[in-house]
Amino acid sequence: MKNxxxxxTFDAIVVGSGIxxxxxxxxxxEGGLKTLVLERGGDAEFTxxxxxxxxFTHRTHLTKEELAERPIQSSHCNATDxxxxxxxxxxxxxxxxxxxxxxxxxxxxxSITWGxxxxxxxxxxxEANKKDGFGVDWPIRYADLKEWYDYVEDYVGISGSSESxxxxxxxxxxxxxxxxxxxxxxxxxxxxxxxxxxxxxxxxANLTAYKKGRGQCMYRNLCSRGCxxxxxxxxxxxxxxxxxxxxxxxxxxxSIVKEVLYDKETKKAIGVTIIDAITKKEMNYYAKIIFLNxxxxxxxxxxxxSVSETFPNxxxxxxxxxxxxxxxxxxxxxxxxxxxxxxxxxxEGRSPGTIYIPRFQNLNPKTENNDFIRGYGIQxxxxxxNWESKTTTGIGVSLKAQLQSPGKWKISLGGRGEVLPDYNNxxxxxxxxxxxxxxxxxxxxxxxxxxxxxxxxHMTKTSEELLKKAGFENVGSYRNNPPxxxxxxxxxxxxxxxxxxxxxxxxxxxxxxVKNVFITDGSCMTSSACQNPSLxxxxxxxxxxxxxxxxxxxxxx
Amino acid sequence: MNRRKAIGGILAFAGIGxxxxxxxxxxxxxxxxxxxxxxxxxxxxxxxVIIPPTDTPGAKEANVHEYIVAYMESCSSNKEFNSFYxxxxxxxxxxxxxxxxxxxxxxxxxxxxxxxxxxxxxxxTSFLAKVDTKIRGRSFFNILKSLTIEGYCxxxxxxxxxxxYAPVPASYKAITTLxxxxxxxATK
Numbered sequence: 053m054k055n056x057x058x059x060x061t062f063d064a065i066v067v068g069s070g071i072x073x074x075x076x077x078x079x080x081x082e083g084g085l086k087t088l089v090l091e092r093g094g095d096a097e098f099t100x101x102x103x104x105x106x107x108f109t110h111r112t113h114l115t116k117e118e119l120a121e122r123p124i125q126s127s128h129c130n131a132t133d134x135x136x137x138x139x140x141x142x143x144x145x146x147x148x149x150x151x152x153x154x155x156x157x158x159x160x161x162x163s164i165t166w167g168x169x170x171x172x173x174x175x176x177x178x179e180a181n182k183k184d185g186f187g188v189d190w191p192i193r194y195a196d197l198k199e200w201y202d203y204v205e206d207y208v209g210i211s212g213s214s215e216s217x218x219x220x221x222x223x224x225x226x227x228x229x230x231x232x233x234x235x236x237x238x239x240x241x242x243x244x245x246x247x248x249x250x251x252x253x254x255x256x257a258n259l260t261a262y263k264k265g266r267g268q269c270m271y272r273n274l275c276s277r278g279c280x281x282x283x284x285x286x287x288x289x290x291x292x293x294x295x296x297x298x299x300x301x302x303x304x305x306x307s308i309v310k311e312v313l314y315d316k317e318t319k320k321a322i323g324v325t326i327i328d329a330i331t332k333k334e335m336n337y338y339a340k341i342i343f344l345n346x347x348x349x350x351x352x353x354x355x356x357x358s359v360s361e362t363f364p365n366x367x368x369x370x371x372x373x374x375x376x377x378x379x380x381x382x383x384x385x386x387x388x389x390x391x392x393x394x395x396x397x398x399x400e401g402r403s404p405g406t407i408y409i410p411r412f413q414n415l416n417p418k419t420e421n422n423d424f425i426r427g428y429g430i431q432x433x434x435x436x437x438n439w440e441s442k443t444t445t446g447i448g449v450s451l452k453a454q455l456q457s458p459g460k461w462k463i464s465l466g467g468r469g470e471v472l473p474d475y476n477n478x479x480x481x482x483x484x485x486x487x488x489x490x491x492x493x494x495x496x497x498x499x500x501x502x503x504x505x506x507x508x509x510h511m512t513k514t515s516e517e518l519l520k521k522a523g524f525e526n527v528g529s530y531r532n533n534p535p536x537x538x539x540x541x542x543x544x545x546x547x548x549x550x551x552x553x554x555x556x557x558x559x560x561x562x563x564x565x566v567k568n569v570f571i572t573d574g575s576c577m578t579s580s581a582c583q584n585p586s587l588x589x590x591x592x593x594x595x596x597x598x599x600x601x602x603x604x605x606x607x608x609x
Numbered sequence: 610m611n612r613r614k615a616i617g618g619i620l621a622f623a624g625i626g627x628x629x630x631x632x633x634x635x636x637x638x639x640x641x642x643x644x645x646x647x648x649x650x651x652x653x654x655x656x657x658v659i660i661p662p663t664d665t666p667g668a669k670e671a672n673v674h675e676y677i678v679a680y681m682e683s684c685s686s687n688k689e690f691n692s693f694y695x696x697x698x699x700x701x702x703x704x705x706x707x708x709x710x711x712x713x714x715x716x717x718x719x720x721x722x723x724x725x726x727x728x729x730x731x732x733x734t735s736f737l738a739k740v741d742t743k744i745r746g747r748s749f750f751n752i753l754k755s756l757t758i759e760g761y762c763x764x765x766x767x768x769x770x771x772x773x774y775a776p777v778p779a780s781y782k783a784i785t786t787l788x789x790x791x792x793x794x795a796t797k
Contacts, residue, residue: 104776105763105796111676115683230783271781273797398787401778402797438793439762439772447659447724447754455758456665456771458793 056338062088062302063604064341065324067309067354070161072573072589073345074287074295075204079597080343081300085604088337089295090307090326092346093157096164096288098278100132108132128154128540129165133276136165146482146495152537153349153496159305160288161347162540165276168257168284169406169431170210171583172201176219176415180470181579184425187377187473188549190578191559194221200591208285208590209263211405212255220410220583226260228253229405233397234434234461238407241522246412248419249518254406254431257285265293273402284404304337306330308489311358312342312367312569320568320609321367327489340609341568341600345593348378348574349479352545353494356481368563373556374546378477378496379580381539382428382469382504385532387515389524390437391461398436398458407432409465409518411582413510424506428469428582430515436461463519467511470582471504471536473544498536508533541585543577561596568609572596641694645678648697652677654713655700658720659757665771668761676760677753688746696749700727728754768795 063085066076073089080087105111112130119126125137136156145153156162175194181187198221205224214222231239231253239251258269266289267281275284282289295301306329313336315322323338344351352375358367366374413419413427421427437459444454477499481492500508512529519527549555552564561576563569572593574585603609656668656677668674681693700723704712708719715723727750747755761767768774772795 102776104765105768106765109676109679110684111680111759111763113680113684116686117683229781232783236784269781271778272776396787398785398791399781399783400785401775401781402794403781403783405781435797436793438795438797439758440797444758445728447728448661448721449663451758452660452663452665452771455762456792458787458791 055336060323060335060337062086062337062339064088064343064600065090065337065339066343066345067324067351068092068161068345068347068573069159069287069292069303070345070347070573071163071166071287071586072593073161073343074163074291075590075593076343076345076570076572076597077287077295077301078291078298079594080341080601081295081298083597083601084300085341085601086300086302087295088302088304088339089292090309090324090337091157091159091161091303091305092308092329093159093161094305094329096158096160096278097135098280099135101274101277101280103132103277124152125154127152127534127538129276132274133165136162136276136278142488144487144493146485146493148495148497149499150535151496151498152535152540153494153542154537154540155347159303160286160292163286164278164288166286166540166586167584168275168404169408169584170205170208170212170223170255170257170587171408171410171429172221172223173197173581173583173588174219174221176411177579177581177583180426180581181473186425187579188547188551188554191548191550191555196559197588197591197595200595201587204587204590204594207290208257208587209259209261209266210255210257210587211253211260213253215250215252217250217252217410219415223255225255229256229258229260229403231407232399232403232434233394234391234436234463235407235432237391237394238432238434238463238518238522242409242518245521249409249412251407251409254408256405258404259283266290269404271401271403273404275404308491309346309354310334310489310491312344312354313338314358314360314362314367314566316360316362319362319566321566327491329489332489341570341604343593343597343600344569344571344575345573348542348545348577349494349496351571351573351575352479353481353492355546356479357492363565368546368556368565368569370565371553371556373475373554375480376475376478377473377544377547378479378498378542379471379473379544379577380498380536381541381580381582381584382467382471382500382508382511382536383534383539384467384508384512384515385530385534386464386466387512387519387527387529388462388464389516389519389527391463391522391524393523394461403433405433407434421510423510424503426470426472426503426507426582428467428507428511430465430467430511430518432463432465434461434463463524465515465519467508467515468539468582468584469504469507469511471580472501473547473579474501479545496537500536541574541580543574543580543585546571546575547578548576549578560599561592562599570596570600642682642690645681645694649674649678651697651701651712654720655724655753656757656761658717658724659754660761666766668757668767671761671764671766673757673760673764673767676764677756680756680760685752686746689752692746692749693752696753699749724750762795 269283356366409430652674660668
């Protein structure tokens with residue numbers, strides 16, 4: 053191949069260093085493969101992680117200039133963590149309908165800012181498409197993934213409780229983060245009022261016990277700034293460190309992947325072309341294995357931009373499914389209520405934990421819901437009101453007294469619902485509208501369907517009902533449903549499936565059309581379930597890496 | 610109570626008067642943004658009435674006025690800025706017409722009366738207030754009070770002397786029994 057040298061040739065290339073790219077880096081390097089990880093951003097600098105509130109000139113507020121640079125990202129960041137989010141003005145995209153594409157371009161990607169909620173999928177999820185006919189059937193079942201969930205959880209460190217819920221399988225857990233007084237109260241009320249619902253400790257990737265090379269959670273609840281103790285899982289705290297320690301890792305920052313290079317003689321991908329984000333120079337890197345882990349929208353855009361004689365519609369896109377079936381979780385903006393009791397109870401330390409009400413609809417004929425198919429779970433958190441949330445009256449000494457004491461208990465709840473795969477929800481490229489690197493802008497078209505809308509309505513009403521039955525007051529919901537993308541769970545743009553005519557990837561996340569290209573970020577998801585997806589990306593990545601390494605070592609790639 | 614209402618009425622009318630005279634640019638222009646530094650002394654006196662020194666420091670000692678100016682200069686919308694800037698002027702006008710002196714030189718009782726009158730004229734939860742907030746943005750006093758509270762509770766003195774601040778708790782006790790006079794945590 054042209055211009056191939058020792059310096060630019062590797063066994064494997066991983067595009068992206070976020071939650072799934074980090075895992076690919078760890079597994080491939082530990083499997084003995086000389087691996088190049090390409091990250092389009094620069095170093096992740098934990099500049100604010102130990103700052104006191106008064107060390108921020110504008111406290112948490114973004115300035116007018118910062119807001120203008122981040123009209124979209126600003127809903128997800130503030131002055132304390134803005135450096136982990138892109139400036140929209142530098143990285144534009146086109147929204148055909150409102151769609152939030154929340155991004156962080158740095159080593160570690162969004163593994164630094166993720167919500168850390170970690171729930172397994174079950175066969176209720178893996179069989180759903182087949183049963184009701186929306187989307188294509190998953191090529192895998194829970195049994196294919198179980199050992200990989202075990203493997204990943206053991207490494208990541210998930211705090212959680214074993215609950216024996218069939219559709220939310222237990223895992224390898226560290227001790228759960230305990231519930232506070234009001235959370236326990238809600239749990240007890242739900243158990244008393246409903247036979248079909250339960251409330252459990254949120255399963256969260258914060259360490260409640262020490263792990264090799266990482267410190268325990270310090271209960272500062274400043275996770276979004278990056279943890280100096282490595283108290284929660286991120287690529288930076290774990291997978292990239294192990295990949296580096298293997299001696300097989302090369303990490304190239306500021307590397308925007310323009311396209312995957314395809315050789316029609318061998319019918320394989322031979323490498324990638326990158327654009328250096330700073331010098332804007334193009335260069336090629338070569339490898340026998342390519343893992344795309346740029347996140348669902350970016351991975352699909354790389355494929356669509358990789359046009360060749362064989363693949364005029366984009367690499368591995370003979371099914372014409374690349375970019376389609378985009379999903380995010382349906383989310384209502386939230387329900388809240390205050391509780392005028394348990395006033396003698398408080399807490400010490402700031403919990404990064406949550407409470408979780410697992411899906412309780414359409415599990416079986418008894419729990420069938422007539423408004424929608426599939427279902428949603430509800431996540432939440434209870435705390436006591438403080439100066440930020442208290443309603444105060446007056447000024448002076450009496451105001452001070454009100455501010456100084458803990459207020460009423462309150463709980464906020466938010467539903468997370470499954471979005472059905474829909475061919476019409478998609479990303480495409482605008483070739484006549486280029487970014488500063490000369491790459492076509494991504495255009496997103498996404499609309500919630502009737503099923504998602506019915507689910508959002510239901511989750512809001514249900515959340516209110518749960519709180520009212522538990523004796524909460526001032527129960528209300530923000531009924532301005534946030535636009536899709538707000539959950540930051542984009543998935544499905546290069547789905548897995550058994551049939552190459554209707555899917556992009558096979559059961560090992562290998563492209564049907566191009567056997568040495570693997571995709572294990574959110575793109576690969578065949579359905580969305582309602583659980584937070586990152587844990588599943590990690591398990592799927594580790595599994596696909598094992599397969600790829602075996603194939604590599606037996607010269608099948 | 611009557612006096613409070615009277616002063617509130619004066620303020621409301623004064624606000625409308627200024628708006629109609631100076632028109633669109635006054636509300637939407639940015640020309641006054643740099644001038645707020647000139648009001649640091651006035652603001653320090655105001656915030657010290659809202660959060661006075663007691664057995665814990667007051668807002669003035671915690672430099673809350675500096676935070677308010679920094680916020681208003683860099684973070685506020687034009688609507689919010691102008692509403693705030695107007696409000697400060699109206700406040701001074703009220704003091705001058707009622708007490709023949711500036712806010713800074715008023716007695717402690719007079720200062721309190723003026724600020725309390727502003728507080729009672731605004732019920733943020735009322736329907737009209739919500740409509741008003743949507744159209745005109747937050748009121749002067751709403752902005753002033755919430756920035757004073759935020760600035761104070763997140764200041765070093767406010768967080769560490771007035772509230773309970775634990776930068777690195779290290780452990781989490783999910784359920785504790787509240788002790789008499791136990792202070793609220795500064796951060797959530």
